[in-house]
Amino acid sequence: MNEKRVTFASKIGVIAAAAGSAVGLGNIWRFPSQAADGGGAIFIMVYIGCILLFGIPLIISEFLVGRLSQANTAGAFHRLAPRTHWKWVGRMSVLSAFLIMGFYMVVCGWTLDYLIQSFSGKLRTVNDFSANFTALLNNPLRQIGWMILFTILTAFFIISGVKKGIEQSSKILMPMLFLLLIVLAVRAIMLEGASGGLAFLFKPDMEHVKPTVFLDAMGQAFFSLSIGMGCMITYGSYFNDRTNLTKTAVQVSVLDTLVAILAGVIIFPSAFALTANPGTIVDELVAGGPGLLFITLPGLFNQMPASMLWAAMFFCLLALAALTSTISLMEVVTLYLHEEYHFSRKRSTLLVTAGVIILGVVSSFSSKFFNLLDVTSAKFMLPAGGFFICLFVGWYLDQKLVYAQMTNHGSLQSAAKLLKIYIFLLRYIVPPAILAIFIYGLTG
Numbered sequence: 001m002n003e004k005r006v007t008f009a010s011k012i013g014v015i016a017a018a019a020g021s022a023v024g025l026g027n028i029w030r031f032p033s034q035a036a037d038g039g040g041a042i043f044i045m046v047y048i049g050c051i052l053l054f055g056i057p058l059i060i061s062e063f064l065v066g067r068l069s070q071a072n073t074a075g076a077f078h079r080l081a082p083r084t085h086w087k088w089v090g091r092m093s094v095l096s097a098f099l100i101m102g103f104y105m106v107v108c109g110w111t112l113d114y115l116i117q118s119f120s121g122k123l124r125t126v127n128d129f130s131a132n133f134t135a136l137l138n139n140p141l142r143q144i145g146w147m148i149l150f151t152i153l154t155a156f157f158i159i160s161g162v163k164k165g166i167e168q169s170s171k172i173l174m175p176m177l178f179l180l181l182i183v184l185a186v187r188a189i190m191l192e193g194a195s196g197g198l199a200f201l202f203k204p205d206m207e208h209v210k211p212t213v214f215l216d217a218m219g220q221a222f223f224s225l226s227i228g229m230g231c232m233i234t235y236g237s238y239f240n241d242r243t244n245l246t247k248t249a250v251q252v253s254v255l256d257t258l259v260a261i262l263a264g265v266i267i268f269p270s271a272f273a274l275t276a277n278p279g280t281i282v283d284e285l286v287a288g289g290p291g292l293l294f295i296t297l298p299g300l301f302n303q304m305p306a307s308m309l310w311a312a313m314f315f316c317l318l319a320l321a322a323l324t325s326t327i328s329l330m331e332v333v334t335l336y337l338h339e340e341y342h343f344s345r346k347r348s349t350l351l352v353t354a355g356v357i358i359l360g361v362v363s364s365f366s367s368k369f370f371n372l373l374d375v376t377s378a379k380f381m382l383p384a385g386g387f388f389i390c391l392f393v394g395w396y397l398d399q400k401l402v403y404a405q406m407t408n409h410g411s412l413q414s415a416a417k418l419l420k421i422y423i424f425l426l427r428y429i430v431p432p433a434i435l436a437i438f439i440y441g442l443t444g
Contacts, residue, residue, distance in 0.1 A: 006162045007240040016170035020324030021231040022256040031260035032267045039209035050221040057425045059249040061393040064405045066236025072335040073230035089388040093230035096381040097332040102359025103373040108322040109146030118312035133294045143364040154326040155353045180317040185265040194269030201268045215440045228385030231328040274303045379441040387434045394426030
């Protein structure tokens with residue numbers, strides 16, 4: 001093992017970095033749409049149950065594999081299971097992170113474009129927000145410019161290293177993100193008529209509960225927590241021996257869920273307060289996706305006093321959420337090149353940056369390629385990564401090693417009491433759940 005491996009310097013840095021990896025645009029556009037389509041509070045309760053049963057055990061597993069191996073995602077499986085085919089699980093996770101960046105950076109670029117539109121006052125003059133967004137989609141060069149800028153911004157933090165780049169940026173960006181969330185949420189609930197939106201979000205609505213609400217909630221839990229793409233394994237390798245893996249996984253899950261719920265508190269009250277026919281907006285909320293962030297919400301903000309300020313704050317929030325995710329994704333691939341091919345961190349980062357920009361350029365010109373990267377990673381590679389990590393920790397790893405990592409070599413007796421439950425979930429509950437999500441994703 002590499003005893004000289006760099007580690008995060010503080011508990012706050014550990015939590016901020018891991019939570020930053022989990023928090024992303026999916027919390028802000030996907031969770032509210034799922035809640036709108038799943039009976040409001042009914043979906044939220046089922047979602048929290050899925051986090052407890054499936055999400056937290058998987059995060060613990062990824063942290064465990066990372067810290068035990070002290071290696072990058074691909075090297076972790078090679079080191080813990082030498083001369084076996086488990087190494088392909090790690091390599092698949094690295095590839096997943098790379099492919100996700102190939103389209104996700106384009107979306108991140110959209111947030112910068114709209115942030116500038118907000119600051120400049122251009123959004124204030126827009127009459128047709130659908131046409132405004134379409135104009136961006138139909139201008140590949142404009143998308144490419146913003147995508148390159150966002151990729152370079154991400155690379156800056158990666159080149160700066162684990163402590164000065166990843167940890168320090170997380171300790172700054174995550175508080176900023178939560179501050180913006182709270183300010184926007186308070187503003188939304190102060191709008192006249194906001195109570196209808198809060199009731200829609202938090203009041204159980206059995207009439208709108210779909211038979212697939214459980215699968216939808218499981219899928220959202222996996223998607224939201226960045227499971228299967230190597231981020232948590234990579235960050236876990238930077239944890240020191242004193243880090244409580246279970247406690248950290250719970251804290252990350254709570255923060256990630258809180259961001260998603262606060263996003264709903266921003267969106268639903270605004271929708272109900274600023275439209276004469278909330279039912280129409282609800283349909284748009286259910287549709288979710290980029291249209292919610294770049295068409296529906298800018299239209300709502302435009303009806304608020306000081307609209308330019310609130311729109312700018314919202315798109316700054318989106319950019320921060322996106323940046324914390326892209327930093328973790330880029331680190332997965334950068335660390336792989338750095339450790340497996342012995343390139344310097346700077347050279348590895350530049351190679352990853354160049355590769356991501358190439359994929360981003362193709363994605364900007366081709367919506368089919370964009371969707372191919374999205375579907376391949378989200379519906380195939382991420383579920384497969386989570387599935388095999390369950391099998392690896394639950395069935396393959398020596399349980400003495402699992403015990404040592406879970407309890408910090410016997411010093412955490414509270415974690416020891418949960419060990420049997422954790423192993424049971426990994427062996428018998430989580431894998432069938434992932435298979436269900438996988439099949440549902442293919443047929444849904």
